[in-house]
Amino acid sequence: KAGVTQTPRYLIKTRGQQVTLSCSPISGHRSVSWYQQTPGQGLQFLFEYFSETQRNKGNFPGRFSGRQFSNSRSEMNVSTLELGDSALYLCASGRTSGRLGETQYFGPGTRLLVL
Amino acid sequence: KQEVTQIPAALSVPEGENLVLNCSFTDSAIYNLQWFRQDPGKGLTSLLLIQSSQREQTSGRLNASLDKSSGRSTLYIAASQPGDSATYLCAVRYSSASKIIFGSGTRLSIRP
Numbered sequence: 001k002a003g004v005t006q007t008p009r010y011l012i013k014t015r016g017q018q019v020t021l022s023c024s025p026i027s028g029h030r031s032v033s034w035y036q037q038t039p040g041q042g043l044q045f046l047f048e049y050f051s052e053t054q055r056n057k058g059n060f061p062g063r064f065s066g067r068q069f070s071n072s073r074s075e076m077n078v079s080t081l082e083l084g085d086s087a088l089y090l091c092a093s094g095r096t097s098g099r100l101g102e103t104q105y106f107g108p109g110t111r112l113l114v115l
Numbered sequence: 116k117q118e119v120t121q122i123p124a125a126l127s128v129p130e131g132e133n134l135v136l137n138c139s140f141t142d143s144a145i146y147n148l149q150w151f152r153q154d155p156g157k158g159l160t161s162l163l164l165i166q167s168s169q170r171e172q173t174s175g176r177l178n179a180s181l182d183k184s185s186g187r188s189t190l191y192i193a194a195s196q197p198g199d200s201a202t203y204l205c206a207v208r209y210s211s212a213s214k215i216i217f218g219s220g221t222r223l224s225i226r227p
Contacts, residue, residue, distance in 0.1 A: 004158075033214075033215070035217075042217060042218075042219045042220065043204065043206075043217035044217075045214040045215060045216070045217075048214065056213065056214045058214060088156075090158055090159065092159075102164075103149065103161045103164050104149070104161065104215070105161065106151075106158040106159040106160070106161075107158050108157055108158045109157070109158050111156075
């Protein structure tokens with residue numbers, strides 16, 4: 001069974017630009033969560049989608065948005081990029097949305113560098 | 116405020132030793148707790164998931180325990196190997212619909 005895939009793996013952008021990251025969950029999984037990882041702040045939750053609906057949202061500005069499609073693939077968009085947005089963005093998938101306390105499976109991440 | 120803390124931030128031990136990694140959380144009303152490992156530049160790999168009703172979980176050389184009353188979890192690694200070198204993160208979920216809160220991790224180095 002293929003794991004969680006994220007594209008692109010590496011990305012370089014300049015301040016003010018916008019970026020879209022993609023995540024394909026494990027086949028059959030309907031929950032997708034996004035996280036930002038930086039050396040200073042560690043792993044921080046961005047948002048979670050389940051069946052195309054946003055279920056949870058972290059404390060990030062409105063420049064960060066996401067969506068989930070009917071095939072459970074998810075995209076994350078960051079507009080008006082700032083230097084501080086440079087980070088590893090991780091996506092995780094699960095069969096349900098936390099019910100039954102299931103395990104989350106993480107993708108390899110997209111490393112974004114903002115210049 | 117719900118927080119997850121991992122101490123120490125880094126740990127180096129010789130190969131073959133048994134070791135314990137610590138995780139503490141401020142609110143004891145957790146839903147579940149999960150331990151992950153992360154290799155440099157890579158995503159996270161789930162190691163063990165403990166439900167709030169459980170006290171421990173085991174997988175191979177790994178054993179994770181949960182003590183909600185004291186707000187602590189430990190990850191025990193037996194007979195450590197150089198391949199165990201990685202950052203270990205614990206993550207707490209407080210309800211089935213809530214976000215996961217991660218600790219800052221313990222960077223483990225096993226010396227051959």
